[in-house]
Amino acid sequence: MVFDAVIRWIDHNPEARKQEIARLLNCIRLGIITTRTFIEKVKPHKYVKECESAKSIVVEALRLLCDLDWDDQRTADPGNRMSRPRVPHxxxxxxxxxxxxxxxxxxxxxxxxxxxxxxxxxxxxxxxxxxxxxxxxxxxxxxxxxxxxxxxxxxxxxxxxxxxxxxxxxxxxxxxxxxxxxxxxxxxxxxxxxxxxxxxxxxxxxxxxxxxxxxxxxxxxxxxxxxxxxxxxxxxxxxxxxxxxxxxxxxxxxxxxxxxxxxxxxxxxxxxxxxxxxxxxxxxxxxxxxxxxxxxxxxxxxxxxxxxxxxxxxxxxxxxxxxxxxxxxxxxxxxxxxxxxxxxxxxxxxxxxxxxxxxxxxxxxxxxxxxxxxxxxxxxxxxxxxxxxxxxxxxxxATTAGADDNEDDDDDDDDNDDDDDDDDDDDDDDDDDDDDDDDDDERVFRTRAHSGTVSRRNVQSIQCEGRGFKGHWLLL
Incomplete structure (x- = not known):
């Protein structure tokens, strides 16, 4: 748990570091931990209780956790910074x-x-x-x-x-x-x-x-x-x-x-x-x-x-x-x-x-x-x-449309560019046949993180579940 890492860091030099607790709490996605863990572990911790700035963060987190418990969805509020997954760097x-x-x-x-x-x-x-x-x-x-x-x-x-x-x-x-x-x-x-x-x-x-x-x-x-x-x-x-x-x-x-x-x-x-x-x-x-x-x-x-x-x-x-x-x-x-x-x-x-x-x-x-x-x-x-x-x-x-390609990517042909037409076939993706009917769902995903090979679909599921969400927060 990230909160534990924060506490260990402060414990190395409490007098110099404990005033940083509020700033560090703001960096933790408190909305994805359980309400019980928050009430028993985070809220009563001495560093949190001693910091005035941390109190408003605790109140905000409690409100969010209660709302999520009511909705029975731990990631229900995408607009809340305390629960949304991180945007990748x-x-x-x-x-x-x-x-x-x-x-x-x-x-x-x-x-x-x-x-x-x-x-x-x-x-x-x-x-x-x-x-x-x-x-x-x-x-x-x-x-x-x-x-x-x-x-x-x-x-x-x-x-x-x-x-x-x-x-x-x-x-x-x-x-x-x-x-x-x-x-x-x-x-x-x-x-x-x-x-x-x-x-x-x-x-x-x-x-x-x-x-x-x-x-x-x-x-x-x-x-x-x-x-x-x-x-x-x-x-x-x-x-x-x-x-x-x-x-x-x-x-x-x-x-x-x-x-x-x-x-x-x-x-x-x-x-x-x-x-x-x-x-x-x-x-x-x-x-x-x-x-x-x-x-x-x-x-x-x-x-x-x-x-x-x-x-x-x-x-x-x-x-x-x-x-x-x-x-x-x-x-x-x-x-x-x-x-x-x-x-x-x-x-x-x-x-x-x-x-x-x-x-x-x-x-x-x-x-x-x-x-x-x-x-x-x-x-x-x-x-x-x-x-x-x-x-x-x-x-x-989009995938279905792409699979039916009968593609002539030679843009010079569209231009009627006389003697350059044939030459420019070297440039681009001409004469696309309707061959893209293979089912790629079970293509093997090779990765350094796994010995042997596993289904790519399974790798994606494992990775997403490991991150605690089934989707992406993107600035898109």
């Missing part, structure tokens, strides 16, 4: 993508501790795919993309705390298959496809002035590449130049405003996932001009060389990638036949891949970002309850 957001032959505006959120996805009620008004996402100050910036008809230079921002979508200044160029990164409070949009040409231009967004400005162009034209940041530099790898998939990589140093080529990757990769992780640049999956890959490699800036890592379980291109809970997560994508909704995570310490919980919706051309440091002291009005599983039913409907 960091959450993985997945935004948009291509599913069922059309773009989607669906937003899903993942909590690693519960291995569970929740469908957010706060979708943007417009759907888009082949866009980029970055996060700053609890805000998710959605950059460029494509909706099946229009190539976007528009940019949207979602405030995770206030749950409000808004517009920021548009880019100077339309960009789908765009690579994006945030460095030192500035957002960079690199390369992409404007409906006619693959681009090597780069522009940078200053949030303070709400303006985009062009900077030094890259050495190569790149659409469907991916970018990441490490050591004060922006690294971009792979992509498609309109003729071939690329194995080239380069970095931008803002102190010199120059792009510098580094050693090429071992494989050509378009629709690649690129992420900085534990001092290395990882390049995973993608399309090499022949097949979708499950291979991966990583670049060591010190040795200036690429080396291979273990293969993913599933080949994929045009997937989302992020680091959360000190692991790389790869999410959704296209496997060469159909869009997929499965998720894997890589642990560099174990040098091994594990299955994680599937998305609610089959999709590729999606983007992801991690929002960290979410506040736990939000007013109850800023929090919504989502049940595990299908929640309000949106997720179930």
């Amino acid at each position: 960091e959450l993985l957001f997945v935004v948009g993508g291509w599913s069922g032959g059309t773009p989607t505006n669906l937003v899903e959120v993942y909590d690693t501790k519960a291995d569970s996805w929740v469908v957010s009620r706060h979708h943007d008004v417009g759907a888009r795919a082949y866009h980029g996402c970055v996060t700053m100050d609890h805000c998710i910036f959605v950059i460029g993309g494509f909706d099946g008809v229009e190539y976007f230079n528009s940019c949207r921002v979602f405030n995770v705390v206030t749950k409000v979508w808004s517009e920021i200044a548009p880019m100077n160029s339309k960009r789908c298959y765009v690579s994006v990164a945030e460095l030192d409070g500035l957002i960079y949009a690199m390369g992409g496809f404007d409906g006619q040409l693959r681009l090597n231009s780069v522009e940078r967004f200053n949030r303070k002035t709400n303006q985009w400005s062009f900077i030094t162009t890259m050495n190569h034209r790149r659409s469907d590449a991916r970018a990441t940041t490490m050591g004060g530099r922006i690294y971009i790898c792979g992509g498609f130049n309109g003729q071939e998939c690329l194995n080239t990589s380069e970095y931008f140093d803002p102190s010199t405003s120059q792009w510098t080529l580094i050693s090429p990757m071992r494989n050509r990769r378009s629709g690649v996932g690129v992420i900085a992780y534990n001092g290395m640049i990882y390049a995973l999956g993608g399309f090499n001009g022949i097949t979708r890959m499950n291979t991966g490699e990583r670049y060591c800036p010190t040795k200036k060389t690429w080396s291979t890592i273990p293969e993913m379980y599933s080949p994929r291109s045009n997937f989302a990638i992020e680091v959360i809970d000190d692991m790389i997560f790869v999410i959704g994508g296209f496997n060469g036949v159909t869009t997929i909704f499965n998720v894997e995570c890589y642990d560099s310490k174990a040098d091994e891949w594990y299955d994680a919980h599937d998305l609610s919706l089959y999709r590729s051309a999606l983007s992801a970002c991690v929002v960290r440091g979410l506040p736990n002291e939000e007013d109850g009005k800023n929090v919504e309850w989502e049940e595990n599983g299908d929640g309000d039913g949106t997720a179930a409907a």
Whole structure:
């Protein structure tokens, strides 16, 4: 019990620490302990009784516990800070993508501790795919993309705390298959496809002035590449130049405003996932001009060389990638036949891949970002309850729709882009068959916390019950 830990801490130096009891009580979810335990153990404790500030907390807790006992529901009041589960310190957001032959505006959120996805009620008004996402100050910036008809230079921002979508200044160029990164409070949009040409231009967004400005162009034209940041530099790898998939990589140093080529990757990769992780640049999956890959490699800036890592379980291109809970997560994508909704995570310490919980919706051309440091002291009005599983039913409907994909993700075909049409099949998730009829409910969940394997469904149940609730409090 957390209260016991508080008392032990105070007991180590009572005279200096006992005045902290009120502040510490405010950090305890008193509403989830039993009324009997509270009355017998918390309320009469000498540190609590001696503190005037603690008395109002005791009164508030007693009222809540009596109400919960009356309703016979220990977690009945989601608006009360004393009983609601903690908002995770960091959450993985997945935004948009291509599913069922059309773009989607669906937003899903993942909590690693519960291995569970929740469908957010706060979708943007417009759907888009082949866009980029970055996060700053609890805000998710959605950059460029494509909706099946229009190539976007528009940019949207979602405030995770206030749950409000808004517009920021548009880019100077339309960009789908765009690579994006945030460095030192500035957002960079690199390369992409404007409906006619693959681009090597780069522009940078200053949030303070709400303006985009062009900077030094890259050495190569790149659409469907991916970018990441490490050591004060922006690294971009792979992509498609309109003729071939690329194995080239380069970095931008803002102190010199120059792009510098580094050693090429071992494989050509378009629709690649690129992420900085534990001092290395990882390049995973993608399309090499022949097949979708499950291979991966990583670049060591010190040795200036690429080396291979273990293969993913599933080949994929045009997937989302992020680091959360000190692991790389790869999410959704296209496997060469159909869009997929499965998720894997890589642990560099174990040098091994594990299955994680599937998305609610089959999709590729999606983007992801991690929002960290979410506040736990939000007013109850800023929090919504989502049940595990299908929640309000949106997720179930979305999964069914995704399973019927007969998808042509080639946005250049929609554009009638003459000789680029066939080439750009290398970029994206074309010719999706109706093969997604497998029942994934009993897919095995592999985890470091368990020897052997157990049903993923059972793992999720165990984890949620262990946390004392059957759902998530999310600022969504």
